[in-house]
Amino acid sequence: MVSYELFSEKTKMAELVISNPKLMLTLSRFGIDLGFGDHCVKEVCDKANVSSAFFLLICNLYTNSDYVPSCEELDSVDIDTILSYLSVSHRYYVEERIPHIEHHLNRIIEACPERFGKTLKRFFNEYKNEVANHFRYEEETVFPYINSLCDDSAKKQFSIREFESNHSNIEDKLGDLMNILIKYLPADIFPKERIEISFDIMDLSSDLNCHTLVEERVLVPFVELLERKCYENK
Amino acid sequence: MKINKILIAEPSPIVSAGLFRFLEDSNQLQVVSVVDNVDDLNDKMIIYTPDILIVNPLMMGYTNNNIIRQINQNYPDTICIALVTTFIDKNLLKYFKETIELSDNKQKVTNKIFALLNNNDESSSQNESVDLSNRETDVLICVAKGMTNKDISDMLNISVHTVITHRKNIVKKTGIKSVSGLTVYALLNNLVEESEIYE
Numbered sequence: 001m002v003s004y005e006l007f008s009e010k011t012k013m014a015e016l017v018i019s020n021p022k023l024m025l026t027l028s029r030f031g032i033d034l035g036f037g038d039h040c041v042k043e044v045c046d047k048a049n050v051s052s053a054f055f056l057l058i059c060n061l062y063t064n065s066d067y068v069p070s071c072e073e074l075d076s077v078d079i080d081t082i083l084s085y086l087s088v089s090h091r092y093y094v095e096e097r098i099p100h101i102e103h104h105l106n107r108i109i110e111a112c113p114e115r116f117g118k119t120l121k122r123f124f125n126e127y128k129n130e131v132a133n134h135f136r137y138e139e140e141t142v143f144p145y146i147n148s149l150c151d152d153s154a155k156k157q158f159s160i161r162e163f164e165s166n167h168s169n170i171e172d173k174l175g176d177l178m179n180i181l182i183k184y185l186p187a188d189i190f191p192k193e194r195i196e197i198s199f200d201i202m203d204l205s206s207d208l209n210c211h212t213l214v215e216e217r218v219l220v221p222f223v224e225l226l227e228r229k230c231y232e233n234k
Numbered sequence: 235m236k237i238n239k240i241l242i243a244e245p246s247p248i249v250s251a252g253l254f255r256f257l258e259d260s261n262q263l264q265v266v267s268v269v270d271n272v273d274d275l276n277d278k279m280i281i282y283t284p285d286i287l288i289v290n291p292l293m294m295g296y297t298n299n300n301i302i303r304q305i306n307q308n309y310p311d312t313i314c315i316a317l318v319t320t321f322i323d324k325n326l327l328k329y330f331k332e333t334i335e336l337s338d339n340k341q342k343v344t345n346k347i348f349a350l351l352n353n354n355d356e357s358s359s360q361n362e363s364v365d366l367s368n369r370e371t372d373v374l375i376c377v378a379k380g381m382t383n384k385d386i387s388d389m390l391n392i393s394v395h396t397v398i399t400h401r402k403n404i405v406k407k408t409g410i411k412s413v414s415g416l417t418v419y420a421l422l423n424n425l426v427e428e429s430e431i432y433e
Contacts, residue, residue, distance in 0.1 A: 066337075115428045119421045123414050176415030179408065184422045 006060045008069070009042040016041060020063045025207060029228075030055060031087045054081050057218060062210045069218075074222055079150060082219055089211055090135040090160050096126060097204045104197040108181075108190045110166050116185070127173040134170050149226045160223040171212075174205045237261070238351060241284040242268045243275045243291055244317055249336070253317070256340045263347065273302060283309060286347065288319045288334065291326055302329045308400065313350050366407060371425065373400040377413060378420035379430055 015077040017023050027034070030188050036044045045052035053076040060067050105124055109117040142163050178201055215217050240263055244250040250268045257263050263286075267278045272293055287305065294301045305314060306329060316322075316330040327333060332346050366374060369390075376386040383401075387394045410416050411430070420426045 044380050116422060118428065119418050121430075126414050172411045173415060176410045176412050176418075179410050180415065180418055180422070183409070184419055186422075 007041065007056055007063070009040065010054065012039050013039055013044045017061060020059070022203075022206070022210075023059055023062055024057060025203070026062065029085065029092055033044075035048050035089075046075075051077060051081050053077055054085070058085070058214060060218060061213050065210075065213060069197075069217060074218065074225075075221075077218075079146060079226070080114060080170050081220065082222065083146065086211075086214070086219070087139060090139065092195065093204070094132065094135065094210070097200075097207070098131065101197060101200050102128075104193055104200065108193055108197070111189050112185070120180075123173075123177070127177070130173065131170050146223055146226070149223065152230060159227060160220050171205055171208050174201055174208070178205075237264050238283055238285040239266045240286045240288060241263055241266060241275075241282060242317075242324070243270070243287065243289040243293055245270050245290060245305050246319070249317070249319065251288075251335075253343070255401070256392045257347075260279075263344075268364050275301075279305065279309060279312075284312055286313045286315060286350075288315045288317050290319060291322055291330075292319065302326075315347070319393055336358060366404060370400050370404050370407075373397060374420055375418060375425050377401065377404075378417040 017027070024034070030045075032044060032048045032050065035169065039047075041056065042052050045055050053073065057069055057073060057077065061069075064215075102124060105120070109120050111117075112120065142160075145158050145163075146160075178198060181198055181201075185194070215234045239269075240257060242250050242253055242265060244253065247270070249388055250270070253266055254268060257265050257381075263294045265425050266282045266284060269278055270293075275289070275293070278284075289302070291302070302314060306311065313332075314330045316327055316333045318327075318333050318335050334346060336341055338346075365370075369392075372390055373386060376389065381389070383394050383397045384394075405411050405415065408416070408419055410419055417431055421428065421431070
């Protein structure tokens with residue numbers, strides 16, 4: 001059943017994490033450690049010097065995919081917070097989650113007949129490149145554009161909608177990998193390891209989905225407001 | 235212009251009233267009756283013989299598909315749509331042409347209905363087989379070798395459009411969307427040799 005209850009500043013941090021354990025994976029990106037006792041979201045965020053408004057936005061989006069933040073909620077965060085969160089998330093995927101999956105996949109690859117192993121490895125390397133390119137495009141093209149909007153030096157050569165439509169889908173290949181592991185790889189190759197890695201892939205895939213939601217529901221509307229302000233003045 | 239008669243069968247008045255509101259604006263659709271139990275449903279079917287029946291499968295119990303089978307048999311011209319409000323056995327949904335979910339908005343609901351009205355006969359003939367057909371396998375092999383749709387159409391002597399249809403079915407059947415994923419699939423199934431894929 002869908003829950004329509006959103007988290008608020010007064011929610012106990014522990015309660016929030018227990019009601020959606022996936023959120024534990026986002027805590028480190030905010031620099032928040034476990035062990036918050038009975039403190040509420042606001043207290044924990046203040047202590048870690050994190051904007052509680054933005055933290056709640058992220059937690060609510062990760063928990064309810066139907067959630068659309070209101071204008072007031074968007075207004076209460078600033079662009080630096082959003083961009084730095086997205087960058088930290090990129091690093092988290094590239095430096096932690098993907099290598100973790102790769103490590104397990106390599107063990108499976110070693111156990112495969114050589115020609116299967118080689119193809120799987122090639123497949124995964126292609127995926128890694130695709131992800132890296134995707135993030136690089138955002139960090140080297142999109143984010144600087146947004147910053148130029150903020151300091152009013154932007155020329156009208158780009159719009160955030162365009163960026164959204166260029167947004168390549170980096171989740172497809174993960175789905176393909178799941179299908180290959182579950183359906184098509186010979187049954188006797190590392191059955192236990194395959195189950196574990198499948199869960200890791202699902203986690204990454206759902207995390208990436210949420211990441212896309214953050215871009216679509218927070219970043220894009222936010223930047224559209226900026227664009228309107230910026231271009232109307234000219 | 236034909237006006238399509240709709241019968242709604244749904245136990246929750248909130249839901250049926252909401253659905254009614256969605257449909258009342260269209261001048262091609264007319265909700266002739268709203269019922270909340272099976273007996274009334276059978277009565278109204280006889281009275282109206284609607285073009286479309288939107289029914290919550292829950293009304294028929296979780297597993298009893300007799301009622302909907304009977305309706306399909308007795309009223310072959312009535313299009314049955316399931317109004318799904320909770321978890322449901324996927325097999326039961328086979329008896330319906332389409333499903334409407336609680337989260338669907340007005341646009342989506344009417345789109346679904348008009349799509350059904352417009353191709354009443356096309357949708358039923360889809361094959362449900364899971365294995366790739368011979369032709370699909372041919373196309374898959376070409377895809378794995380890195381050929382373009384144009385190359386494939388020339389080589390197999392079929393139109394580009396047909397190639398695309400085959401590719402769509404391959405994706406549907408294997409669950410694999412990317413070209414490199416399909417290459418792995420082809421290799422695992424010994425459809426291609428490694429030497430044919432990578433120079």
